[in-house]
Amino acid sequence: MPGNTFGTAFRVTTFGESHGPAVGCVIDGCPPGLALDRAALQAALDRRRPGQSRLTTPRDEADQAEILSGLDLDSGRTLGTPIAILVRNQDQRSGSYAGWHRTYRPGHADFGYDAKYGLRAWQGGGRSSARETVARVAAGAVAEQLLRVRFPALRLTAWVERVHDTACGHLDPLAITRDEVDAHPTRCPDAAAAAAMEAAILAAKARGDSLGGHIRLLAQGLPPGLGDPVFDKLDALLAQAFLSLPACKGVEFGAGFAAAGLTGSEHNDRLQWREGRMDSASNRAGGILGGISVGTPIDLRLAFKPTATVLQPQASADDAGNNVELQAKGRHDPCVLPRAVPIVEAMAALVLCDAWLRQRGQVGDPWPGLAGPVASDRDP
């Protein structure tokens, strides 16, 4: 059973292996009439592109998006039909992987793919490569443009909060901008911490090692009422979205794991009407209660493991039943977090856009949550 489609109303199907001809996506369900900003779409791809700095893999990919369908040839607006986006693979150098055909890399999906399918695209990880996320970023850029038309106050910002043992210092999370995040190649908005993170990453790279860390994401400017009980709760679908990213090993919302250290009376965010909107002084729930957004910022944190490819000898196994030693080569990010930032934002945009359209389908738009105190005699 296939698993390459994400979303219910705004559905994205991605395709492509890292060393095949191309990666791409088909977006189905996009509302018609969006004047798609192709430059903004390309800019989103550029933010995740390899080769941006010494912190990222030197693999050189232009990652130029070609839109194959779904746009009005005259106006450039979306037609409501599927939008197919294609990005060719260029700088593939499969040679780097020569000899890995039969060997499973520790920390990688190689063995799992063989165990599952009986064969695998061994060059560069194939479908399990982070290269697949090009397609997600392209789709997420469309989703974000849609959200901005409907919710002009939207602010969707992720940043690197921690790399190995260096943490971002205290900043007001509600005020951080993408420009501030992008100001440093680490995508940590705290300049001092960013410098320390960069040094740590480069030191790890020099040792042939790699580092992991944490990413934080905030989504502001969205109405209450997003999310679909009971299995498609907003936090549940966000969790699926992020855990589907390569190297992501955990997610927490609001106080998250630390909520265990609080009592209920300490943890509960007190509700209060303020200027016709529901608000709360604290946001320990991370903006979601019972799986439905409450209008306060959606606040979450992700754990990324250190990059699996390390340029040191490692004990491993091959597909013939032998235990072997592996010496990796190839071009890899010593720390995926800087480039993961736009990917995380893209996945969030996909979930949020889908939640909006699902809500519009079932309840109409505007829905009760957009109009202050509810009116229970509203017709369907």
Added chain:
Amino acid sequence: MPGNTFGTAFRVTTFGESHGPAVGCVIDGCPPGLALDRAALQAALDRRRPGQSRLTTPRDEADQAEILSGLDLDSGRTLGTPIAILVRNQDQRSGSYAGWHRTYRPGHADFGYDAKYGLRAWQGGGRSSARETVARVAAGAVAEQLLRVRFPALRLTAWVERVHDTACGHLDPLAITRDEVDAHPTRCPDAAAAAAMEAAILAAKARGDSLGGHIRLLAQGLPPGLGDPVFDKLDALLAQAFLSLPACKGVEFGAGFAAAGLTGSEHNDRLQWREGRMDSASNRAGGILGGISVGTPIDLRLAFKPTATVLQPQASADDAGNNVELQAKGRHDPCVLPRAVPIVEAMAALVLCDAWLRQRGQVGDPWPGLAGPVASDRDP
């Protein structure tokens, strides 16, 4: 767009509000021929039933499951058709909620439901109540029985690892059994920690307060190859499953958030063939790489916030735009974790059973991963 169905091949749809006539589920996609053990299904419901101890709500529900369809009347075996399971609500006492019709409880989904739908079942939380999980446990019991037929070595065990500031002492996680977990009402298998947790919960209850904590789950005895790239990765769907539970605020796999403190060379689990099976001495990945199970134990941890209902006055707001003070009453678990244990196991069983049937559909059964070193010339 509806969100009350979970799973792709083994699909469960749940229904019911906490104070309506009933809760229940329809399971669609169950393989035919399973000699369903109704007593085991009822036993699973009894494990999550309220009123088991002083640690749980005194709401008294028999939670007797009635199976309405899907079984052969002669043999009791599953027919391959939908299995509908009904559990009547009995001890509802909506009176406890009188006066809450208009007031939103902090930490609850009340406001979100009104913002989303324009009305809500205000009695006891309606659809957002943990009572909905009755249906999940019933469905999970069927899924687990199926898994046991196919994978007799399956061990699926969750336990309470932490309550507030009391943590379970070190035990060999691979050896913990459900009997050990159920030996104490806290469902913590470390007797000393369990006693401290119980005391903490009762003290919080006496103060009208509540506690949260962490639950750990291990699934052993499963083959490699479960999970469907790229969006329906095994960890992604497990994350959705758990974050869809009331009060769950985080999930991490293997080393999880702590993976950030390790380098790649420290974190990578080295692969080795052992007795014809792939194994690894460490399990920092938690048994899943690239979204596909690798055969080592699936190991994860969940964060649960403290119960939102606290019997202390709280500032809140009503549906008419007023800021008010709320004094909750009613019967609630001062700590949801003990009763969440069987629910967590049920959700894991649903995901794993679904992953197995999806794999069987696309690749056949047995699949490559069950036969040692792979044969890449296997036909579809």
Added chain:
Amino acid sequence: MPGNTFGTAFRVTTFGESHGPAVGCVIDGCPPGLALDRAALQAALDRRRPGQSRLTTPRDEADQAEILSGLDLDSGRTLGTPIAILVRNQDQRSGSYAGWHRTYRPGHADFGYDAKYGLRAWQGGGRSSARETVARVAAGAVAEQLLRVRFPALRLTAWVERVHDTACGHLDPLAITRDEVDAHPTRCPDAAAAAAMEAAILAAKARGDSLGGHIRLLAQGLPPGLGDPVFDKLDALLAQAFLSLPACKGVEFGAGFAAAGLTGSEHNDRLQWREGRMDSASNRAGGILGGISVGTPIDLRLAFKPTATVLQPQASADDAGNNVELQAKGRHDPCVLPRAVPIVEAMAALVLCDAWLRQRGQVGDPWPGLAGPVASDRDP
């Protein structure tokens, strides 16, 4: 892979075997706020109930619907959560089927179920029985109520157009009402033809034989723009809906099979604006072009085979590899068409309601088609 759910935005899952405890459905995705008319829902079930006349099976079923969830206990309005509806089976008399355990009835699904699942509910056809359609009618009644709130001009009427070699005489199809259809037990609105059909059915019944025929359905008062290219075209989903009914063997839209006898210039319906609405003098397309409704009446015809159960000896086969003679007994409709009329209307309502909510999700509501000439600069 399960197949017991229908619809995308308005999703219905049915369950139940003919001789099991119950049949029923779960409706997921119903918009909130509908003041559900329970009496109208029950009236819909009464229209398909057995025992209405000498033309139908004497099986006596009260078919009382119990609504288990999804309604506000105070107002009776839909909550937006799943609506579960239960109908108990009562007059089952499995004894009539004694001896059929091992024998496959010609024209029935018995052999197919065994071939598929390896076992079957042999009593009365189990899941393949037309009794399953009780659940469809209940769900369709909810869908129709929703449609009426949104499209007050909706007229959705099916009738028996032919039984064996007796055809309904010419009536203005646009003017036929449900009351006229229900005026005669055959559900043919032409009184003379109805009498002849009744006589033919009773004569067939007396011979232990059965008859088939054609049903026509018209849906008026709906806007253009319903239906989702390319696979979920309105006619494609209607075709799936009707062919999923027991005994239905064909569907045609507008001129249908007879369209082959026309040239393009004869067949094309000429478009014309009339009072701000698009119209056409002819309706050979049956109201749907390119899979999208155009605003003219949706007009279709269904073929139903004669009831498979005939009370005459028939050559058949058993599950042990023997060819045997079968002498059926039991209570059956000698002609399913009169009772199929409300079922056909229900399936149409499900498709149309789903198409409306899908359209509202992707495009918003009102959509361009409701506002006369289109405005291509509409935002998403």
Added chain:
Amino acid sequence: MPGNTFGTAFRVTTFGESHGPAVGCVIDGCPPGLALDRAALQAALDRRRPGQSRLTTPRDEADQAEILSGLDLDSGRTLGTPIAILVRNQDQRSGSYAGWHRTYRPGHADFGYDAKYGLRAWQGGGRSSARETVARVAAGAVAEQLLRVRFPALRLTAWVERVHDTACGHLDPLAITRDEVDAHPTRCPDAAAAAAMEAAILAAKARGDSLGGHIRLLAQGLPPGLGDPVFDKLDALLAQAFLSLPACKGVEFGAGFAAAGLTGSEHNDRLQWREGRMDSASNRAGGILGGISVGTPIDLRLAFKPTATVLQPQASADDAGNNVELQAKGRHDPCVLPRAVPIVEAMAALVLCDAWLRQRGQVGDPWPGLAGPVASDRDP
């Protein structure tokens, strides 16, 4: 809500407008290990390619398929990951449509698209063009190759049975081969009728008119047990598949609409075991009972309306509320049936392949129906 994906286990998403850059598909769920025959895939596209004869549109499209993903670079076998197939549009000549920007063509989807989406790709019908079926044929070719590996006896053959008032003479439908069908440009295997059809089509073309007709499809060599009750019955999904084709207006199975003229005792196919397989002397049910294949040939007939584009002046309407006269030009098939034959086969292959994988997922493979008399004690 999007509708551009078809299938459950073998899922195909198509994209592309007739005059945009490309059309194509993504196939998700293809089993791994298939040694894909690219030449056979291209040959399938060549069968539907325009410009094959004087009977088809002179639009000249090479329709070369480029496979973008999903194949092992070494072996050419399917990886189990999404297979994306791209076909560039080349000979588009939008100029032919100049002036139609604002005018709705009778018999076309133009008005429906505007009514639905508020804008449309007016050049050549955009998404509603039969050009979209290129993608279906590509996907169907993959599905058919898969089916042939699993069911080597498969014979899947469609042919033109009628054009306007010329019908194919009597031939043994079970014996007709694709070579016989392809021997004449009409794709009618009866040479005399084919000649008459060709003359009629050319005469209509000369008049600027168009013709419709009937297509028959037979699928032989498949086991019993395919199809998923209750909504995803094999005939229901075939009906959806075919009615989703441009110009298709009806479908009937076996005796179809003519079944109304038979009594039950005349219509029922008597079952008999023959050489360990279930068989029946007649096949009035068309190989499907209760929505499940019974092992006899699947036999169905489709109605196609005459091509909507006629080169004669027609009354019509524009998007500004005016009633106008339209004079079409452009290149069109005067009769779509010859080129529809491979498209019909492709849709059938998609449905059958999906049904097989769904069956394998729920019941395993081989399933009971493949092993003669059933064994009801089979485990799940």
